[in-house]
Amino acid sequence: MTSATELEAATFRKLLEHLDNNKDVQNIDLMILAGFCRNCLGKWYLAAAEERNMALTDAQAREAIYGMPYSQWKAKYQLPATAEQLEAFEKRQK
Numbered sequence: 709m710t711s712a713t714e715l716e717a718a719t720f721r722k723l724l725e726h727l728d729n730n731k732d733v734q735n736i737d738l739m740i741l742a743g744f745c746r747n748c749l750g751k752w753y754l755a756a757a758e759e760r761n762m763a764l765t766d767a768q769a770r771e772a773i774y775g776m777p778y779s780q781w782k783a784k785y786q787l788p789a790t791a792e793q794l795e796a797f798e799k800r801q802k
Contacts, residue, residue: 728775731785740796749773
């Protein structure tokens with residue numbers, strides 16, 4: 709029998725796969741539209757590990773989300789935020 713945890717894990721893996729297949733979607737766009745981004749997922753992943761007394765670093769958590777070291781992903785895929793993106797992000801924060 710499949711447990712809820714297995715379904716949740718499969719859904720999470722699909723989310724990571726979707727984000728990996730859509731690297732053109734910038735973190736700031738995710739923050740504007742959804743209020744979270746890949747970095748948030750990394751923080752939540754790390755927090756879940758800490759809650760379970762698992763040894764994990766921030767860098768390891770981000771790598772689990774990005775599929776590569778964060779610095780490498782950032783250099784290859786992250787673009788500077790546009791003025792429009794920054795304005796939309798600021799509006800969302802209010």
